[in-house]
Amino acid sequence: MTLWFILALMTVAAVFAVLWPLGRAPGAPREGSETAIYKDQLGEIERDLAAGLIGAGEAEAARTEVSRRLLAAADASPVAAAAPQRGLRRAVAVAALIGLPFVSGALYLKLGTPGLPAFPLAERAQAPAATESLDRLVMQVEARLEKNPNDGRGWEVLAPVLMRLGRYPDAIKALRNSIATNGPTATRHADLGEAILMGANGVVTAEAKAEFEHALALDADEIKARYFLGLAAEQDGRTREAAGIWRAMLAKAPDDAPWRPLLQRALARVEGVAAPSEEQIAAAGASDAERGEKVRGMVERLATRLRQDGSDVDGWLRLVRAYMVMGDRDKALASVKDARAALTQDAGRLRQLNEGLKGLGIDG
Template identity: 55%
Template sequence: MSLFLILALMTAAAIFAVLWPLSRRPPDEAVAKDQDLAVYRDQLDEIERDRKSGLIAAAEADAARVEISRRLLAAAEASAKAASEPATGSPLWRRRVAALVALIALPALSAGLYLHWGSPQLPGAPLAGRLNAPLENRSIESMVAQVEAHLEKNPDDGQGWQVVAPVYMRMGRFNDAVRARANTIRLMGSTAEREADLGEAQVAAANGVVTADAKATFQRALKADANNVKAQYFTGLAAEQDGRPDEAARIWRTMLAAAPANAPYRQLIQRSLARVSPDAPAVEPVAPAPGPTQEDIAAAKELTPEQRQQMVRGMVDRLAERLKSDSSDFEGWLRLVRAYVVMGETQKAREAFISARAAIGDDAEKRKRLDELAKGLGIEG
């Protein structure tokens, strides 16, 4: 019933929009001409006052008076002509026909079109049904909504918080990412990676400032793993922001010395080091990162949805090819598994999961993270 009430209100509004101008009388042309005459007379009086007060010269006053007098005569003739002619406008019968069309034909036509082309008996689709649509037909927002609905009913599901946290980061919902990562640690325990991820979200939520809370988080991460790259980098950034460039340079130089030659984060550290150390080495070229660059993001905005999908497919394929030749990139394997799931290619996600397990060998911590990801994405087994 609410739908038909809305349609009735919309129809009434359309009828009102048609009847309103029909109910207004057309302006009286003779009255308008009389108003013009009054204006010209006032202008003549104004010119005379300006001449007497010395604001304009006599010659200018005479010229202006002649021009306004000419317009006054023309307006007077038009006024007399309008008064002698019968009033024009829409005949009464035309106005009545238009009113009848608005009152009867318009609602009847609208109802007929809706009953023919619409589906008045089709029930509304519940949210749960829409969320259960095939993965490839769903947007990232709908999938996040599904996870949020699940977490609202199951707030102690650590896996759910861990899965949604990186999605919040990509969507720019940094405060939600902080909450999700804090809940992950609370429910699943503290690890160096989880603490570093939480600190990263805290920095993002503070617009790039390493706050006191973020510093404490990174310190916990370094206490668990002194070689955690993310925690090391942000600790250096904190030193730079606190006015201790020498300390920041020391941290980043140590990271560069320990980083593999093909590490994707080398350029970031080198650029950061250049800000605090004039004698820093030049930025070394490295292989392109598997994720999109700023240029990719800018170009993607100009693409059609089909072209954008092809671009994403290309990045995922390049990541898969790179992992075939360098299977030691554990974070790359995690990204590849997530990407395949988001793209709806569950079988490829399982294959990537199996390849990742083979690549990490007997590393218990990495196996645990990989198994948790697979369980959260529903591809375990």
Template identity: 55%
Template sequence: MSLWFVFALMTAAAIFAVLWPLGRRTATPGGSDQAVYRDQLDEIARDRAEGRIGEAEADAARTEVSRRLIAAADAAEKEKPVSGTAAPVWRRRAAALIGLLLLPIGASALYLVLGSPQLPGQPLAERQAAAQQDNSIETLIARVEAHLEKNPNDARGYEVVAPVYLRMGRFADAVNARRKAIALSGESAQRQADLGEALAALGNGVVTADAKAAFERALELDRNDLKALYFIGLAAEQDGDRKKAAAIWMSMLKDAPADAPWVPMVSEALTRVGGVPPKPTEATPAQPGPSADDVAAASQMSEQDRGNMIRGMVARLADRLKQDSSDVAGWQRLMRAYMVLGDRDKARSAAGDARKALAADPDKLRQIDETIKSMGLEG
């Protein structure tokens, strides 16, 4: 109610400012000057009659005042409005009435259209909290999408949003974003490999003909592109050509540093098609935990001994990760070890722990997400 009272006072002040000039009487132009000069002439006559000034001084004063009186009379004559041009009283009253009615009505209508009179008041702290509370991935993606609608040629925007689409499971949107990025920025080995990855995800993990074409184009641009090489090997495995897949993956592992984050994934793929991953050199010792060779060796033991050996190594790896949760390769090996043991629930639990532990490192988190996706542990 107090707000409306303030608005009423403001409106009244505005109306008063408009009507005040219209209500003033128009003064007669030049009338006051002529009266002053006539008074001066009378005063000169009194001073001469009383002998306060001489005849010559009186004549000179009368001449000067008379000259000014004539000039004032001429000026007043010029300032008189031409007959028929003076605004009649009714026009001024009509203008005042229009201002009195239209100003508050117009202001109220404008406020009802542009304002929000029905919304309750909201303190500053609540407004700030509301602005900060919704920063979810969905909200951020919506903001990027709104930006791209207004700036459809922003290639960087598509490159930023595409991997997020992939992580969210919006594979068709990821494919579309990758293609737009290529169309706007030109092709490169990385962009073609990323497109192929999105197409493979859209095909539920199957390297389709379109995905394979993208990976082959990436290798034409860079024959050492690791992502393209891995998926070309996966395509060969899916086509039943296990020897070709093994040859591709073996070539990737041949000169790879043992601490490369993708080595465990490629080693597992190579073992899956019957290949034997190269042993790490002394300069690059193997990571703790069960390797593919360990699992292969365990197959020669009795069932009980084999299970005990693998579980012992898995337990040691899990204990080490509790002390050093930043080891992305260790998390990847732990998840694969649980899958070898056939314990999918523990593999999913390890995936969740890895995501929490590496949440502050986007690059490591991306590697974990890729591993989870390749192992079918999503959801």
């Protein structure tokens, strides 16, 4: 209430300061300085004539010239505007004095936020700057967690941020600490497996697979763990098993599940080159060497198909990934070269290929 009273007084004072001159009678216009000079010169001419310093003819000529200049200066002076009636000016001043505060108050109530709570200077000084970078905030959280490593909530909040920043080793550490302090859950183990996978350029390593299996042991319906175990099967060449995992997930998925398109793309990817299942190979009495030979045969069939039709970006990525899993990096790089040559006329697919290769740790 005190603030409003002070603001009202300030408004009245400001209005009076501006409108007070309107209530005063206008003063007589001042003569211009140039006109005054010419009048002084006329007086000097008369004094010089009286003192005998100049003759009558010279005095007359000088008076004529100075008078001409005086008239010219008078004509150039602005004509004073007719003063408005004093009563009208005062009425305008009173109307402005009363109306301006009401108009400004109405505008504030319409456009302002009078109900906004106060935000004292001390609180503003403590609030983080809007431009403070995410990296700086992460560093502050990490420093706090170093001093208080048992802050499970802090580790759980920090881990996904580190994942988004691409700091996978740090994310793995944060997730391990989160599990240690908060306890194991299917979600935490699945997130840890994903961080390990991302740190390995998209390859489901044995360590990542163990985390996904641990997650499923805690919750058989953990979506992320099931998907990545399907991916592990695909990377191992067990495409039928991968397709079975993903098909079962789709069968149970709600129609509006956001991960349905991902599963559908994965199924389309593996069902184009389905390999014999582990059960079929075992039933045929195949040895480990024979099983590996069959996987290599599947990869070579995929390579042959891509040489005939090189427009399949996902197929190229599967082929490169398969060679990398098999430890044949030379063939993987050769396939990258062939893929880029096949897609050189299609900028969109070439860009998609290069983005996929980055996920496999191949760039340039």
